[in-house]
Amino acid sequence: MDTKIDSIILITGATDGIGKESAIEFAAMGAAVIVHGRTAERAQAAVDDVKKISGSAKVETAVADFTSLTQVRSMASDISKRFTRLDVLVNNAGVFAKQRVMTEDGLESTFQINHLAHFLLTHELLGLLQQSAPARIISVSSMAHSNAKLDFGNLQGEKKFGGYAAYSLSKLANILFTYELADRLQGAGVTVNCLHPGVIATKLLRAGFGGFGGSSVKRGAETIVFLATSSKGAAATGKYFVNREAVESSLLTYNRSMRKEFWSVSERLAGIT
Numbered sequence: 001m002d003t004k005i006d007s008i009i010l011i012t013g014a015t016d017g018i019g020k021e022s023a024i025e026f027a028a029m030g031a032a033v034i035v036h037g038r039t040a041e042r043a044q045a046a047v048d049d050v051k052k053i054s055g056s057a058k059v060e061t062a063v064a065d066f067t068s069l070t071q072v073r074s075m076a077s078d079i080s081k082r083f084t085r086l087d088v089l090v091n092n093a094g095v096f097a098k099q100r101v102m103t104e105d106g107l108e109s110t111f112q113i114n115h116l117a118h119f120l121l122t123h124e125l126l127g128l129l130q131q132s133a134p135a136r137i138i139s140v141s142s143m144a145h146s147n148a149k150l151d152f153g154n155l156q157g158e159k160k161f162g163g164y165a166a167y168s169l170s171k172l173a174n175i176l177f178t179y180e181l182a183d184r185l186q187g188a189g190v191t192v193n194c195l196h197p198g199v200i201a202t203k204l205l206r207a208g209f210g211g212f213g214g215s216s217v218k219r220g221a222e223t224i225v226f227l228a229t230s231s232k233g234a235a236a237t238g239k240y241f242v243n244r245e246a247v248e249s250s251l252l253t254y255n256r257s258m259r260k261e262f263w264s265v266s267e268r269l270a271g272i273t
Contacts, residue, residue, distance in 0.1 A: 003029050005229055008086055008132075010034040010062065010079065010125075012118065013093025015046040018140070018197055018220035022090065025225050027054035034079065036062045036093065066093055066117035067103040069270060076124030085132035088228045089125060091118040091139040091174070098163040107269060108156040110163075114170030119177055120270040126190075133189025134234060137181065138227045141174040141194045141240065146250040148172035150258065152265065175240060175249050177266070180259045182238030191237040195223045 009026050013019040015037040027033045027050050035050060037043030043061035050059045060082075064075035079086070094114045101109040107116065122137060129135040148168040153159060157166055175194050182192040197220040226244045227233035240249040252258070267273075 003229060005029045005031050007031045007088055007228070008034070008083055009088040009090065009228060010036065010086060011090040011092055012036040012066075012121070015042045018217050018224065019090070019092040020046055020050065021217040021221040022092070022224045022228075023050045023059070024053050025221055026228070027051070027056040027059055029229065030056070030058075032058040032060075034060050034062050034083075036064065036075070038065050039063065064117075066113040067105075067109055069105050069112075069117065069120055072117050072120050073124060076121055079125065080128050083128070086125060086128045086135065087132055088136045088138065089122060089129060090224060090228065091122065091137070092224070093118070094140065094170075096163060096167050100157045100161040100166075102156075108161070108166060110166040110170050111155060111157075111173070114167070115173035115177065116266060116270055118174070119266045120272065122177075122181070123270070123272055129190050130188055135190045136228060136233065137178075137190060137192045138224060139174045139178050139192075139194040140197055140224065141178075141249075142168075142171040143196045143242070144168040145171040145175055145253070148250075148252070150252060150262070152261070155265070155269075172250070172252065173262070173266075175253045176259050176262050178240070179238050179253060180263045185237075191234060193227050193233070193236055193239050193241060195227065195241040197221070197223060 009031050011019050011023050014023045014035040023033050023035050035043055035046050037046055040063050043063050047059045047061050062075050062079055064071040095110060097110050103109050103112050144167060178192050178194040223241050223244050236246060239246040
């Protein structure tokens with residue numbers, strides 16, 4: 001790596017796939033990397049790998065099962081105590097569930113893990129990010145968002161559930177959250193962007209789409225690393241990126257009143273007052 005960075009970067013869902021590959025690349029560039037995992041064992045195993053491959057010792061764990069909003073809050077509190085600053089938050093963790101599974105919070109798991117846990121985590125770490133300005137928030141969405149339908153009466157699959165419908169809704173949620181947060185943080189020194197990483201050969205692709213084809217995890221990490229480290233990534237906010245370029249997202253994502261309503265619903269569901 002030619003680029004050297006002196007940043008503290010938290011990546012959720014970094015025990016495998018593009019999250020882990022991003023962690024390796026950030027660590028190789030000199031960043032201090034916080035690897036989030038669902039369990040302490042998974043997180044530590046990933047940290048050991050990242051250290052070995054990158055040659056960096058500046059890699060630490062953060063632990064929370066995103067099916068528990070209590071654990072998300074605890075992780076945010078732990079990070080705020082352990083670190084005096086946070087330069088980049090990468091909201092990457094994601095699942096594809098073919099069955100409707102409810103969490104301990106009474107919410108559909110895809111919606112909670114892919115969207116609501118990140119919504120809450122970002123809220124809880126916002127003070128740390130703002131005091132670290134200039135800082136960056138990056139969320140991993142998907143081109144699947146363009147197939148999503150937003151029915152406020154079916155956010156948890158109450159009326160009808162399909163694995164792909166739930167996944168695409170959660171990816172739409174990532175973009176709605178990005179655009180609304182970018183508006184709210186104008187002038188605060190914190191940029192907020194999201195991306196489609198490509199169709200990547202990951203555990204999620206296998207679970208949701210049968211694992212056909214898919215590019216390498218290195219390719220999947222490209223736009224994440226670009227947004228976290230480049231001057232162009234620092235200048236942009238409220239954008240959706242594909243292949244390191246800002247592109248238009250679906251028409252639905254530009255509906256401001258709907259974004260605000262979705263934000264309010266997300267606050268209520270996450271227990272944010």
